[in-house]
Amino acid sequence: MWTRKGCVCVPETWTPVARSAITVPGPRSVVDGWEVSTRRSSAALRLSDASPLAKVSVRADPDGALAHALGVRFRSSHRRDGILVVGSGPGEWLLVGGVGAAHQIAEQVRGLAAGDFVTAIDVTHGRALMRLTGRDASRALSKVCAVDLSDAVTPEGAAFRTSVAKLTTDVVRDDAGAGTGEPSYLLHCERSSGQYLFECLLDAGMEFGVEPSGPTVDGGGA
Amino acid sequence: MIRIPCPHCSARNSAEFRHVGEAAPRPDPSTATPEQWRVYLYERSNPAGWTTETWFHTMGCRRFISVERHTVTNEIRSARPVGSTGPGPAEALSARGDAGSPDAGGQA
Numbered sequence: 627m628w629t630r631k632g633c634v635c636v637p638e639t640w641t642p643v644a645r646s647a648i649t650v651p652g653p654r655s656v657v658d659g660w661e662v663s664t665r666r667s668s669a670a671l672r673l674s675d676a677s678p679l680a681k682v683s684v685r686a687d688p689d690g691a692l693a694h695a696l697g698v699r700f701r702s703s704h705r706r707d708g709i710l711v712v713g714s715g716p717g718e719w720l721l722v723g724g725v726g727a728a729h730q731i732a733e734q735v736r737g738l739a740a741g742d743f744v745t746a747i748d749v750t751h752g753r754a755l756m757r758l759t760g761r762d763a764s765r766a767l768s769k770v771c772a773v774d775l776s777d778a779v780t781p782e783g784a785a786f787r788t789s790v791a792k793l794t795t796d797v798v799r800d801d802a803g804a805g806t807g808e809p810s811y812l813l814h815c816e817r818s819s820g821q822y823l824f825e826c827l828l829d830a831g832m833e834f835g836v837e838p839s840g841p842t843v844d845g846g847g848a
Numbered sequence: 849m850i851r852i853p854c855p856h857c858s859a860r861n862s863a864e865f866r867h868v869g870e871a872a873p874r875p876d877p878s879t880a881t882p883e884q885w886r887v888y889l890y891e892r893s894n895p896a897g898w899t900t901e902t903w904f905h906t907m908g909c910r911r912f913i914s915v916e917r918h919t920v921t922n923e924i925r926s927a928r929p930v931g932s933t934g935p936g937p938a939e940a941l942s943a944r945g946d947a948g949s950p951d952a953g954g955q956a
């Protein structure tokens with residue numbers, strides 16, 4: 627818990643603080659146990675850090691009970707009860723939910739397994755997650771990603787793993803999560819490469835006027 | 849650039865894959881002679897023409913796939929999950945032309 631003494635925040639008791647692999651310039655604040663940038667952008671193209679969101683990696687039989695219960699196959703995604711279920715590989719899913727919800731999501735998944743062998747692992751602190759939103763999001767992303775991002779091939783909800791800026795990345799077309807009616811992509815990669823991918827996307831988006839922004843706290847668009 | 853129609857992911861740049869090599873039937877370990885193992889491990893026919901090889905989609909589905917490739921023209925006439933004889937689950941998807949220009953997916 628934090629108390630304000632003058633203009634300095636001092637912890638009354640020691641509380642662990644998590645940090646994203648991505649550094650966004652601007653003022654910082656601790657929200658839900660994460661030290662995040664409070665910088666916001668209203669630019670036409672925004673790249674925001676979404677790393678604090680809960681991320682759970684799930685492996686199971688692609689034709690088993692859990693696959694059936696999740697109702698999402700490889701290459702697609704679906705949002706249910708505030709949790710984005712991404713079919714990130716054959717027999718492999720990525721679940722993205724609100725900050726701090728990872729254990730609850732993992733338990734929920736195990737409950738759906740109906741006795742089948744499944745693994746559900748909290749990878750929140752092992753991965754980086756970012757969101758690119760704006761009218762020119764597809765054009766900017768196309769500079770570092772070879773998959774056709776046209777609406778016909780990669781419609782809302784499409785998910786795939788591919789090379790983005792030569793980095794293995796899970797990409798989800800998730801306009802609904804951004805909630806602005808613009809094209810929006812979630813990009814998920816290893817934590818150690820998070821800052822690199824963030825910088826690459828800022829570089830690719832430069833000609834479209836991209837601006838970085840900190841995580842949005844209200845569920846972060848999961 | 850070689851475009852490989854991954855049966856799981858659709859057509860992708862070969863840079864997303866690891867080339868495992870020419871596919872050969874694995875001899876039965878309980879009856880194979882050392883000579884048969886040596887041939888299995890090290891000898892390749894390396895034809896100038898059609899060959900069946902294994903590729904691993906490192907940056908995609910992380911599955912091994914079996915690819916028929918012409919070593920002179922790099923034409924690919926089939927790609928299916930290793931061990932399967934039928935078409936892959938995404939056979940139809942390869943027709944819709946994912947994977948854009950040769951230099952996209954670049955930088956770095």
Ligand SMILES: [Zn+2]
Pocket residue numbers: 854855856857858905908909910911
């Ligand atoms: Zn693949």
